[in-house]
Structures are given as C-alpha cells and as structure tokens.
Amino acid sequence: MKFAVIEFPGSNCDRDMLNAALITGMEAEYVDYRKTSLEGYDGVLIPGGFSFGDYLRCGAMARVAPIVDEVRRLAAEGRPVLGVCNGFQILTEIGLLPGALLHNESHKFVCRNEHLTIVNNETKFTHLYDQDETVVYPIAHGEGSYYCSPETMKELQDNKQIILSYSENPNGSLEDIAGIVNKEGNVCGMMPHPERAMDTLLGSEDGKRLFQGILESWGK
Numbered sequence: 001m002k003f004a005v006i007e008f009p010g011s012n013c014d015r016d017m018l019n020a021a022l023i024t025g026m027e028a029e030y031v032d033y034r035k036t037s038l039e040g041y042d043g044v045l046i047p048g049g050f051s052f053g054d055y056l057r058c059g060a061m062a063r064v065a066p067i068v069d070e071v072r073r074l075a076a077e078g079r080p081v082l083g084v085c086n087g088f089q090i091l092t093e094i095g096l097l098p099g100a101l102l103h104n105e106s107h108k109f110v111c112r113n114e115h116l117t118i119v120n121n122e123t124k125f126t127h128l129y130d131q132d133e134t135v136v137y138p139i140a141h142g143e144g145s146y147y148c149s150p151e152t153m154k155e156l157q158d159n160k161q162i163i164l165s166y167s168e169n170p171n172g173s174l175e176d177i178a179g180i181v182n183k184e185g186n187v188c189g190m191m192p193h194p195e196r197a198m199d200t201l202l203g204s205e206d207g208k209r210l211f212q213g214i215l216e217s218w219g220k
C-alpha cells in the first residue's frame, strides 16, 4: 500500500508521519500540496504543523490547496485518510470530517504526553486496540478544542464516530473528544500525535497499532 504524506508550507510533523508509515511497513512518500494528482496512491496521511502559518485559522488556507480535490477523491473511494493535529484541522476545514477545532480554552499552546481512551475499537483505524484501553500519545496544539452542533454531536454518538477521548481534557473539547472518524469509517482525524508515539525511547509506542491497524484493514 502506497501512502501520500501531504506537505504544506509550514508542515512540521511530515518526517515523523513518513517515518511512522515506513516503520509500519507501508510504502510512503511526500507529496507537495501543489500537485494535482494522487494517482497511484492508496491512502493519504496529512501531518501536523502550521500550514500556511496558521493564517486566518488553522487549516483554513490549506483548504484551497490544489491537492485537496484529490484527497476528496480518495476519501470518496473509501481509501484511508488520516489527519493528525493540523491534519485534523484541515480535514474539518475541507468538510471531510464534521465540526471544527477552536482555540484551546486556556488560549495557550499545550505540549505534553496525554492519556487517552480508545472509545471505539471497532473501526478500521482502532481495531488493534482494546475497547476503553488507555494509551499515551503526545499533544502539541493551540487550536484543539473540538466543537460541533448538538445535532452533529448526536450523529457522532449514534454512529460511534468518536474513537479517542482525553482522560484530562487539555483544551475544552466537547465530550473530551480527541479523535473521530467519518460516517463511512475511512477518514480519521485526531489532535494527539500517534506518529510521535512509535518508540518507548521517546515515551510511548502506543501509536504503532494505529498505523498497523490501517495497514491490516486496507492492505489486504
């Protein structure tokens, strides 16, 4: 399976994302945001960072990048799309995931290891985790407060689209939401960084099973 790691000006987790994909056994390479084709790629990884300097608001300018139509095409074809942190913000901006990421309640950038709960392990992304398992991924964001309308929240809950929640809410996210999937289950966004939790030397290897899970779900 070949994955595109989309690079925007200001992406800064692209190397971590590529590395996570490669050590999981995925084929993966960087794809520039100005490209207009994702022909030959089986999935998309949108890394974290500060795309276009977070101008206007996080992810708002990436929304109109040339590559976005192709990300939409792959998503519509049911291929895996994972957006982490700024990648999650971009996925909400382009409408592939519901809701929005607002400024942290504290109005401070938070950067620390976070204890998270696997709220739904019956997705193509989380199936290698136990239900309600606690995992540790780092967080590093200024605009990670998940917000949506009551109607959308009901849909998320009814369809079990909430996959990851914070043990100690760091940003004011509704319902402690840290990560969600779309209704179809092939687009996933999360603020915490599984790609930085690939080695116990760096504090946690809990992110590994997310990438392995993607590969197992779509790789066969």
Ligand SMILES: NC(=O)CC[C@H](N)C(=O)O
Pocket: 047, 048, 049, 050, 051, 054, 058, 084, 085, 086, 087, 140, 141, 142, 143, 144
């Ligand atoms: N690590 C990230 O991707 C940060 C995302 C975004 N720039 C924020 O501060 O919220």
